[in-house]
Amino acid sequence: MTHAPHSLTLADVARHLGATLSGSGETPIRGLATLRGAGPDQVAFVTSRAYLKDLAATRAGGVLLHPDHGGSCPVPRLEMNNPYLGYARLSQLFDPLPSRDRAGIHPAATVADDVRLGENVCVAANAVIEAGAVLGSGVVVGPGSFIGADSQLGENTRLHANVTVCHGVVVGKRVILQSGCVIGGDGFGFAHDGSAWHKIAQLGGVVLGDDVEVGSCSSIDRGALGDTLIGDDVKIDSQVQIAHNVQIGDHSALAGCVGIAGSTRVGRHCMLGGGVGLSGHLTLCDGVQVTGMSLVTNSIHEPGVYSSGTGAMDNHQWRKNAVRFKQLDDIAKRLARLEKRRG
Amino acid sequence: MTHAPHSLTLADVARHLGATLSGSGETPIRGLATLRGAGPDQVAFVTSRAYLKDLAATRAGGVLLHPDHGGSCPVPRLEMNNPYLGYARLSQLFDPLPSRDRAGIHPAATVADDVRLGENVCVAANAVIEAGAVLGSGVVVGPGSFIGADSQLGENTRLHANVTVCHGVVVGKRVILQSGCVIGGDGFGFAHDGSAWHKIAQLGGVVLGDDVEVGSCSSIDRGALGDTLIGDDVKIDSQVQIAHNVQIGDHSALAGCVGIAGSTRVGRHCMLGGGVGLSGHLTLCDGVQVTGMSLVTNSIHEPGVYSSGTGAMDNHQWRKNAVRFKQLDDIAKRLARLEKRRG
Amino acid sequence: MTHAPHSLTLADVARHLGATLSGSGETPIRGLATLRGAGPDQVAFVTSRAYLKDLAATRAGGVLLHPDHGGSCPVPRLEMNNPYLGYARLSQLFDPLPSRDRAGIHPAATVADDVRLGENVCVAANAVIEAGAVLGSGVVVGPGSFIGADSQLGENTRLHANVTVCHGVVVGKRVILQSGCVIGGDGFGFAHDGSAWHKIAQLGGVVLGDDVEVGSCSSIDRGALGDTLIGDDVKIDSQVQIAHNVQIGDHSALAGCVGIAGSTRVGRHCMLGGGVGLSGHLTLCDGVQVTGMSLVTNSIHEPGVYSSGTGAMDNHQWRKNAVRFKQLDDIAKRLARLEKRRG
Secondary structure, three states: OOOOOOOEEHHHHHHHHOOEEEOOOOOEEOEEOOOOOOOOOEEEEOOOHHHHHHOOOOOOOEEEEOHHHOOOOOOOEEEOOOHHHHHHHHHHHOOOHHHHOOOEEOOOOEEOOOOEEOOOOEEOOOOEEOOOOEEOOOOEEOOOOEEOOOOEEOOOOEEOOOOEEOOOEEEOOOOEEOOOOEEEEOOOOEEEOOOOEEEOOOOOOEEEOOOOEEOOOOEEEOOOOOOEEEOOOOEEOOOOEEOOOOEEOOOOEEOOOOEEOOOOEEOOOOEEOOOOEEOOOOEEOOOEEEOOOOEEOOOEOOOEEEEOOOOOEEHHHHHHHHHHHOOHHHHHHHHHHHHHHHO | OOOOOOOEEHHHHHHHHOOEEEOOOOOEEOEEOOOOOOOOOEEEEOOOHHHHHHOOOOOOOEEEEOHHHOOOOOOOEEEOOOHHHHHHHHHHHOOOHHHHOOOEEOOOOEEOOOOEEOOOOEEOOOOEEOOOOEEOOOOEEOOOOEEOOOOEEOOOOEEOOOOEEOOOEEEOOOOEEOOOOEEEEOOOOEEEOOOOEEEOOOOOOEEEOOOOEEOOOOEEEOOOOOOEEEOOOOEEOOOOEEOOOOEEOOOOEEOOOOEEOOOOEEOOOOEEOOOOEEOOOOEEOOOEEEOOOOEEOOOEOOOEEEEOOOOOEEHHHHHHHHHHHOOHHHHHHHHHHHHHHHO | OOOOOOOEEHHHHHHHHOOEEEOOOOOEEOEEOOOOOOOOOEEEEOOOHHHHHHOOOOOOOEEEEOHHHOOOOOOOEEEOOOHHHHHHHHHHHOOOHHHHOOOEEOOOOEEOOOOEEOOOOEEOOOOEEOOOOEEOOOOEEOOOOEEOOOOEEOOOOEEOOOOEEOOOEEEOOOOEEOOOOEEEEOOOOEEEOOOOEEEOOOOOOEEEOOOOEEOOOOEEEOOOOOOEEEOOOOEEOOOOEEOOOOEEOOOOEEOOOOEEOOOOEEOOOOEEOOOOEEOOOOEEOOOEEEOOOOEEOOOEOOOEEEEOOOOOEEHHHHHHHHHHHOOHHHHHHHHHHHHHHHO
8 A cells, every 4th residue: 555665675675674584585565555455566464363364365475474374375475473563664664754854944944043953854844943952863843843942852853743842841862743742831730829720830841751652632741840751662642631740651652532640650561541541649550551441540559450430331221220320339238238137 | 693794685594595484585684693692683593492482582683493483483584494404504604714715825835836726725824735735626724734745635625724634645525624633643553572662654544535524633643554534524523533544434423532543433424422432443333322421342233322431420429339339240249149048 | 940030039039929938038049949859049848748758858948838837947938828829929930931032023923914912912933813813912922823813812811832713712811822722613513404414604702711721732612603701710721622602610620631512601610620521501500520530411500529430440350340330220120129028
């Protein structure tokens, strides 16, 4: 479904992936596709048993798969122990975006005089970069994106279009910020005087580690005093809200629509499902997984999988059960009473 | 509350709506309003029985209503079997936006040389349109909006301000994209090597059918290999997240804050309430409705209304019941034991 | 962690806060920090008992605290009955943002000829302001922000970068709009003709009172006919969705990811926790609090705290209980039967 800007042979691809080639390596390869969709100039892949049924009929130029799955493959094979990882590397080979970047500052961009730019920086039309900002080599700033005063972007970081990085934000290397996300908006802090709210100026910043990705329209708020801290290799999906002074440990992944309240600390290698909510001032240890749309209101000190809520059912049944939920304490007490009377 | 740029008579309005006029058609009409708020140069409407109580006292120049409801109307009537549809058509007649569009490319816009533009295209200040994009006749691109390389917009499609359409996105005719939405950001795909994440380049696109609307700050991610597909006449509210390779059938409507995980397929004429979450790789058949904030983790094969969760109650009561929820399996087993002992 | 642009003495700070100084007032103060982090030129603060343990070891130049907590303070004290309020005022004193604003219109901004501007208005690069807009004195419009035709911004209101204020929106004084938020996108209104949707043009506007704050990537939709109304001193966090014709009373606070459906009215001094959902056409009286991720489907007429849902637990336990939830009505009936047989 995609085609590389340049042509490779299957043997080139095998070398790039560190895969073991089985069959002819001379086939020219110009893209990748699913087993069903691939033509003779594309590589397909088998990343789980579920796809094996499509293997025999594939017309792909080569198939990337686990050594155990190669038996019935009708075309040359690229064997790897982790073919899903191979697919990831292969996909990057055929990504058209990097070849489109043009180094330099577009004449319709606005860059303050004292901004420090590394080599091969690309700044697109209508981007605005304020005083004191520092952009490492290979940074790409998409159209309409904004970088506030004194913020820093590490090497090879990419801001897509219409991204906002507020002032005093530190972004690591190879970070990807999708369109519409906002890094460093004010945290939500107010003091109440008995009748009205008084804003607490949010004087901290945000630090994003290396290899972080932030999805479309997500927001990571700046700290009240200290910084909001996102570790290395943290992957954040679209529509996520991370409040002030939250800390996320390295290699954790947050699916779409997650919301994390202020000062909560999430460990390393955690995974939060779509729509999960974490209350403020909690600690989640390393290796915690929370399933979709669960609400966590207490700290979690043991790795494992956690959940809340009730699965969807027919609305008519649900109404009857949801009413009973409101009687649940009463039901439990009546049951205990009956048990007691039985002796 | 609104006034048309031009003056119409009540008879003109009746003709425009295909309504049956009852009473004088000469009243000049310059806008529409509620029964209570309307003055003599405005049309009011009755779209449900609940509003009939306000009918007798209305000062409107005319009232749009169902033939069965006209009895006590003190002013000229516009009768239609679907007055809510009439209200929709009437509202468009008085929308001030289209009259403000000025065809042409604003001097502060940045449009690549090879972009193909139909007739009467409007490109506002600070919009950026990349190489290879195709805009049909009557397309409006709002201030600060971005259209990526090779994307296509069908006739009479409107992007409000600060909209992002990434590269390789196909948008149908008469589509409306509200401010801040992002179409075609990367899907959330990573392979894990046992210690770190590796990005899967998102090589697919997004296809929006004709007459789609996408709300403010919503995001529709591009596909991993194939495209994310949004059918004709699909209406998507604000703050919605649609993940990669999701498919939504024609005429479905998604309320605010909905989140749909990757590769899930929603049928035609479905309705998802506010905050609904759908897990990945599910299929919802045609005609499914899901009520607000429900989580769906299994495919649904029968049309109907589905729900999950528990309704809000006093926090003190809720705490007692929520604790019991954690004992529910135990409660059920104890009950079964008691029943058995009863014989 | 922050330093003021100008130097103050501790006595100056006491005067500014209206605090009672105890100890020498001559210490120069250049910022504020936590008890643990503060150096001798910074003020620290004790806003709750939980921090008292850090008091004895602080190196701060002065500590802001309640008169009851001053006993063991090793450094000069600033005593106030509401030290959290004092912290808020102090934080504003050291906010670097206002000192960076430069009055005037950036040459890369696009401002329509007939826009009315008060004194000391700042319009940053790539901002776009359409015809008929009115900006009060001291208004700051950040880079890439858009103000639609005929909208009004009261004195000293600040739009951060990439904010969208659509046409016909009225914004009060001292309002703060964080990056990526959208005020006045179309509400979600469609009439169904039995097979397809017909858009209802959203002809109302949005009115934001004085001292409102709206967080990053939040959206407040314009009314269908009348306006969406946000009262004075309403604080709205990031990723919030407020639908058409909602009304929010003065001094209410909405945490991140809240969603409010159309025409619902929230009273004064209400607090909605993160991820709360309110159905449409409800009324919440003054003083209602709803805890995180609760769904409210009925009006609330008594002040108090309300909740729904179930707390997170180990996934294995949860699965067993969630299955039982679907049997809850049956469980309740069986229990009643047993009770009856007991007589």
